[in-house]
Amino acid sequence: MNTRQMRYGPLPVERVDVAVIGGGVVGAAVARALSAYELSVALVEARADVGDGTSKANTAILHTGFDAKPGTLESRLVRRGCELLADYATKTGIPVERTGAVLVAWTEEELAALPGLAAKAAENGYERCEIVDAEEVYRQVPALAPGALGGLTVPDESIICPWTTTLAFATEALSRGAYLLLNTRVEGVEPPSGTADTVLRTSRGTLRAGWVVNAAGLGSDVIDGLFGHKRFTVTPRRGELFVFDKLARPMVNRIVLPVPSSRGKGVLVSPTIYGNIMLGPTAEDRDDRTDTSTSEDGFAFLLEKGRKLMPALLEEEVTASYAGLRAATEHGDYQVFLDAGQRYLVLGGIRSTGLTSAMAVAEHALGLLGEAGLRLDAKATLPDPPRMPNIGEAFPRPYERADLIAEDPAYGTAVCFCERVTEGEIRDALASPIPPADIDGLRRRTRALMGRCQGFFCGAEVEKRLCAGVAREHGENGDTEKTGEAQ
Amino acid sequence: MSGTNGVASDVTTESPDVAVVGAGPSGLTAARELAASGLDVLVLDRERQAGGIPRHSDHTGYGLRDLRRVMNGPAYARLLAERAVEAGARVRTSAMVTGWAGERSLDVTTPEGRIRVDASAVVLATGARERPRTARLVPGDRPPGVMNTGQLQNLVHLHHREVGTRAVIVGAELVSWSAVLTLREAGCRTVLMTTEHPHAESYAAFSVPGRAVLRVPVATRTRVARIIGHHAVEAVEVEDLATGARRTVPCDTVIFTGDWIPDHELARAAGLALDPGSKGPLVDNALRTSRPGVFAVGNLVHPVDTADVAALDGHHVARHVRDYLAGVLPQGPGIPLRAEAPFTWVSPGLIRPGAGTPPRERILLWSAEQRLVARVEVTQDGRRIARRTLPWPVSPGRVFRVPSSLLSGADPHGGPITIALA
Structure with missing residues (x-):
């Protein structure tokens, strides 16, 4: 399968053993896990890229699961997923920084809630929380506004690159022979009768599948409905965030979390893996599942919260603002149901914790599918996991690596100055197994155009390179070397 | 770093x-x-x-x-x-x-x-x-087609790329008119310029014939409140700051100019x-x-x-x-130079006695508001050391220049010097 077939033209395959609907972080993790077995697998995504929906716009935290509701599936999978992903990140080079977190209590009520939160963390299997006094809170976060009464530390909360994570899962699935079908929206489903296949009517034609996994995120209830179920409703919950200039980064060296209280949900201040500071999110239930616009009310709310939490932060420039939609449901836990008769599994209601739990969700899904009769014969050999480009700040980036530049001058040629993205990195992204489809895709792979100038200096240059890359993709003919041909 | x-x-x-x-x-x-x-x-x-x-x-x-x-x-x-x-x-x-x-x-x-x-x-x-849209906290959708003048000129003059056909320009200062010209060269019409100020703040020499020849409507006391369009810009919502009234202006390109x-x-x-x-x-x-x-x-x-x-x-x-x-x-401490509102900055910000005059014997200032008559007053330690009406107006969006000779009466051992409009 070449990169053109990923996105355009008739589907390159008529039937697969398992179709995974939804190329977000969960779907990509499931496809990756399935493709380790002697199965033909298709990852089916409506958009032009993986990780282009809910998975691209979240708070990018690798959670310990300390604050999950004990006893839930979410609690178990977050805990397990955190271990799996931390290990996988090391192998593949997904940027992770163990910054730790501190929950800050601003009222007596919040202060009184801390022991309960520490006990809950222990119940969730996380034992390293510690209650600290105000002095220690200010030692850890000196820029915090006055008035903090105390805090609870969570030393293992980490920040992670959500874009590289999804991309790594999908890239590995591809290298293991899975089909990646982008621009492929599932519009109709004919559930199986007896031993016949499920028929998926997609925007790029018909795909038959022995088994179907629904990881469609915001659309998971719709797909579930196409299988004839009515088990949960997704209500998109919009979260708006501000990303502050990198010059603010020294102000915040760990994740500053609110204490959940009767005053409602607060916002967090967190470093990002790219060296910025993030403030947010808002939480607002919406109807439109595609509306990721930001709003005047959201901005006003964030500015007010920011002024209370860390007034010095507001002196810095806002580099970016964005909004994500969480796939919230009316239920308090993940919505995972297996219908053995339909050979159908739904992985729904996976909220912002899905980034952390994705690999555990995949592990859990394979367990359920195996029990229900999906034959799982491990492949004799598997390719090595992909080595992902480092777009985080925890390790040296190409522009600062004399060794790399000496081998290839393209890594010494800065194209996007604010983010210090080099010609070599943009070239690599365009030639990668899953190349970007547009500027946003290139941004998620390289950080190009993510910086404070927003294209003032380099926008035209980056766009030129992207267009040249996309034109090459359209012009190529059956080039299978780069991508690894599926069976 | x-x-x-x-x-x-x-x-x-x-x-x-x-x-x-x-x-x-x-x-x-x-x-x-x-x-x-x-x-x-x-x-x-x-x-x-x-x-x-x-x-x-x-x-x-x-x-x-x-x-x-x-x-x-x-x-x-x-x-x-x-x-x-x-x-x-x-x-x-x-x-x-x-x-x-x-x-x-x-x-x-x-x-x-x-x-x-x-x-x-x-x-x-x-x-x-120029500050980009994000730093100006303009909400809404985030389609391509929203940029600064810098990117626009890069696209058109260095890369010979096309832009849209209907542009809204945020700002009405010198650089904004430069954006109009660049857009025109690229075949894109400017359907509206907006400025939050009560007047277009560009040089009259540019904006008056500019408006006549280029026929660009300028909406003063107006801000862009929202950008609309999922995959491409479809419109902007603008607000009349005096009345709060809002309207939608269809366009496919938005240029954020100035605000340096x-x-x-x-x-x-x-x-x-x-x-x-x-x-x-x-x-x-x-x-x-x-x-x-x-x-x-x-x-x-x-x-x-x-x-x-x-x-x-x-x-x-x-x-x-x-x-x-x-x-x-020459070493030694400098005297801070400050400016009062409507000035937002003054350069240089420090006068070091013995180090000569500033560049071009001018003090440079930036104003947030328009003043048709510029009566400049310089004070130090509560004492007025100069007062002069300059023959050019104070305008936002362009540097206001004051001869540094107005500072010549300052006490080299005195406190901060302040420049204000009387």
Whole structure:
């Protein structure tokens, strides 16, 4: 399968053993896990890229699961997923920084809630929380506004690159022979009768599948409905965030979390893996599942919260603002149901914790599918996991690596100055197994155009390179070397 | 910042007398003057070509004050670069300064490798840019087609790309009209310019015939409240600030112009004292920053004046850099220079007695509001030291210049000097 077939033209395959609907972080993790077995697998995504929906716009935290509701599936999978992903990140080079977190209590009520939160963390299997006094809170976060009464530390909360994570899962699935079908929206489903296949009517034609996994995120209830179920409703919950200039980064060296209280949900201040500071999110239930616009009310709310939490932060420039939609449901836990008769599994209601739990969700899904009769014969050999480009700040980036530049001058040629993205990195992204489809895709792979100038200096240059890359993709003919041909 | 955390081996070191960061008008002019006096000058610029912003400002009006002739931006950029090289300066492009390795020592990334530049003096000439939509906190959808003038001119003049057909321009200052011209050249009509000010703030000489010839409607006291369009810009929602009334203006391109911020990353990474108003490094009349041997020139310290004025900063700083290298630059505390509202910044922000006049014997100020009659009052320690009505108005979106002779009555041992409008 070449990169053109990923996105355009008739589907390159008529039937697969398992179709995974939804190329977000969960779907990509499931496809990756399935493709380790002697199965033909298709990852089916409506958009032009993986990780282009809910998975691209979240708070990018690798959670310990300390604050999950004990006893839930979410609690178990977050805990397990955190271990799996931390290990996988090391192998593949997904940027992770163990910054730790501190929950800050601003009222007596919040202060009184801390022991309960520490006990809950222990119940969730996380034992390293510690209650600290105000002095220690200010030692850890000196820029915090006055008035903090105390805090609870969570030393293992980490920040992670959500874009590289999804991309790594999908890239590995591809290298293991899975089909990646982008621009492929599932519009109709004919559930199986007896031993016949499920028929998926997609925007790029018909795909038959022995088994179907629904990881469609915001659309998971719709797909579930196409299988004839009515088990949960997704209500998109919009979260708006501000990303502050990198010059603010020294102000915040760990994740500053609110204490959940009767005053409602607060916002967090967190470093990002790219060296910025993030403030947010808002939480607002919406109807439109595609509306990721930001709003005047959201901005006003964030500015007010920011002024209370860390007034010095507001002196810095806002580099970016964005909004994500969480796939919230009316239920308090993940919505995972297996219908053995339909050979159908739904992985729904996976909220912002899905980034952390994705690999555990995949592990859990394979367990359920195996029990229900999906034959799982491990492949004799598997390719090595992909080595992902480092777009985080925890390790040296190409522009600062004399060794790399000496081998290839393209890594010494800065194209996007604010983010210090080099010609070599943009070239690599365009030639990668899953190349970007547009500027946003290139941004998620390289950080190009993510910086404070927003294209003032380099926008035209980056766009030129992207267009040249996309034109090459359209012009190529059956080039299978780069991508690894599926069976 | 990367500081010194790069891989230390295979890093080559250069030790010029002066490192100039930024090859725009001010940096190139400083480099030419310094090289002409026999110093080893290394200019570092991250772009592929030297020249700075004028490279892609394809209109005339460049060179008036510094070269005493008028030419278009690209020709001006080429000429300044040639003159610097002719004078003996080494101009290195595709060379990005990524951080400081010491007081006057820079880490640089180039295609030829990582370089450490240990200079005896450093001139920062990194310029300014327009605030993007994000920093102005304009909400809504985030489609492509929303950009600054810098990107627009890059696209049209350097890359010969197409833009849309109907543009809304945010801002009505000099650069905004420059955006109108660029859009027109690209076949895109400007359907509306908006400004929050009660008047279009550009030079009347430009905006009056501009409005007549280019037929661009300008909505004053108006702000863009929201951008609409999922995959491409479809419209903007604008608000009349006087009435609160809102309307939707269909368009496919939005250009955010003006609202300048200095490219001050290196200045901040060095921990230089900053001017809270301009956010550029605080400089004195000799254009030196708070770090000995580090100078700052051009629109980095006055965002933004015209290119020729920036270039003349380069001319001005050269003497002081030479004095610094010779160990004869006057020391001693400076007198803070402050400006009262409606001014938002004043440059230089420090007057050091004995260091001579500021560039072009002018104090530069930026105003948030229009004043048709500019009655300037200078005070120090509660004492009025000068009052003069200047024959030009105070206008937002352009630098207001005050002769530095108005400061001549200041007490060199006195407190802060304040400039205000009476």
